[in-house]
Amino acid sequence: MIRALLWILGAILLGGIVHLSTVLAMPQAARQDAYSRLVPLTPVNTMVPLALPTAASAIMPFMDPAFAEAVCRYDLSGGSLKLTAPVSQAYTSVTFYTRKSIAYYAINDRAAGRRTIELDLMTPEQHAQVPEEEDVTAADRLIIESPSTMGLIVLRALAPEPGLMPMARRALAAAKCAIQPIQ
Amino acid sequence: MRLLFGSCFTLLIAAALGLGATWFTLTRGVAFGALTIGAWTAWPKSGSVDIDPYARATIARSGELPTGMGDGVAFYAHTDDAGNKLDGRCMFTITGMTPPARYWTLTLYDPEGRLVANTMDRHGFTSEEIVRNGDGRFSIAVAPLARSGNWLPTGGVEQFVLAWRLYDTPIGVATRTAKEGPMPAIARKGCS
Numbered sequence: 001m002i003r004a005l006l007w008i009l010g011a012i013l014l015g016g017i018v019h020l021s022t023v024l025a026m027p028q029a030a031r032q033d034a035y036s037r038l039v040p041l042t043p044v045n046t047m048v049p050l051a052l053p054t055a056a057s058a059i060m061p062f063m064d065p066a067f068a069e070a071v072c073r074y075d076l077s078g079g080s081l082k083l084t085a086p087v088s089q090a091y092t093s094v095t096f097y098t099r100k101s102i103a104y105y106a107i108n109d110r111a112a113g114r115r116t117i118e119l120d121l122m123t124p125e126q127h128a129q130v131p132e133e134e135d136v137t138a139a140d141r142l143i144i145e146s147p148s149t150m151g152l153i154v155l156r157a158l159a160p161e162p163g164l165m166p167m168a169r170r171a172l173a174a175a176k177c178a179i180q181p182i183q
Numbered sequence: 184m185r186l187l188f189g190s191c192f193t194l195l196i197a198a199a200l201g202l203g204a205t206w207f208t209l210t211r212g213v214a215f216g217a218l219t220i221g222a223w224t225a226w227p228k229s230g231s232v233d234i235d236p237y238a239r240a241t242i243a244r245s246g247e248l249p250t251g252m253g254d255g256v257a258f259y260a261h262t263d264d265a266g267n268k269l270d271g272r273c274m275f276t277i278t279g280m281t282p283p284a285r286y287w288t289l290t291l292y293d294p295e296g297r298l299v300a301n302t303m304d305r306h307g308f309t310s311e312e313i314v315r316n317g318d319g320r321f322s323i324a325v326a327p328l329a330r331s332g333n334w335l336p337t338g339g340v341e342q343f344v345l346a347w348r349l350y351d352t353p354i355g356v357a358t359r360t361a362k363e364g365p366m367p368a369i370a371r372k373g374c375s
Binding site: 003008010011012013015017018023027029032033034036037052055056058061062064065067090093095096097100101102103104105107111135147152154157159161 | 350
């Protein structure tokens with residue numbers, strides 16, 4: 001009787017380990033995560049407008065159909081990245097995701113406080129190499145550190161009503177992301 | 184012999200328990216730090232680096248990109264206030280007001296996060312489109328057949344999910360009670 005209970009206890013403990021390890025391994029094992037879905041659609045370090053989600057097809061689940069979206073799939077191994085995004089009339093936001101879809105930074109047009117959102121994205125190592133005086137003089141230069149070398153920048157522009165969708169898409173079409181060669 | 188039987192039995196139970204628990208938590212979208220107001224639940228931390236391992240696994244599996252914390256917060260409803268499943272063959276009303284936000288959007292999805300086909304090609308509302316009463320409150324009819332006023336078509340699907348996204352909002356990780364963020368009520372008004 002005691003022995004059977006011990007076996008069951010062991011099974012529960014081992015089950016817990018199996019459960020935790022599969023949960024932790026899922027982001028590594030996932031083949032259909034957002035980044036993988038975007039690889040065939042987006043060349044690296046280029047801003048690409050995404051197709052609007054429809055009932056028939058959507059690139060990712062739970063996309064907001066009121067927003068025009070554009071993605072820059074980045075790889076910082078060749079240098080830091082410069083993002084320039086004009087804000088639309090209604091609401092524009094920029095969200096930075098790691099390779100594993102973690103939103104590590106997000107900013108909207110009002111927080112950016114300008115007609116154009118301008119950001120420099122770099123790895124912590126690249127940030128450490130930025131000369132200090134440059135860091136100070138360019139006070140309005142917003143530097144974001146990416147925790148991973150690869151990731152996604154997602155630009156979202158709201159169309160407050162369906163008729164304004166072309167306006168939102170035009171605003172995103174002018175957005176750019178480009179690698180700045182290491183000096 | 185008994186040892187062999189015992190260990191096989193243990194391993195089998197362990198695998199079933201562990202994988203079963205993983206499947207259950209990932210399909211139900213279990214995550215820590217949930218903010219529930221009425222029928223609506225949000226996970227503000229899922230839009231930041233403080234995301235917990237369960238939410239990370241769920242997102243990796245589904246392929247979605249969570250709403251970033253500096254962008255806004257997304258609330259989801261799978262039932263009405265009374266706990267009834269959101270059935271696309273029934274009529275529901277969404278009434279009340281929303282927490283402060285510069286803009287909000289309401290979107291209807293199927294449980295897998297796809298938009299639902301309908302004759303109007305309408306999948307939701309934004310805060311600018313909605314028709315309000317004199318006091319700023321609104322009422323939205325979520326129903327398979329056309330209604331007057333704010334009508335959100337369900338396409339007659341067996342089950343649907345509502346997403347309420349608040350953009351540029353003070354609602355987030357620091358929000359604790361419904362007093363700070365009054366979310367609209369969802370009520371079932373009969374089924375066809």
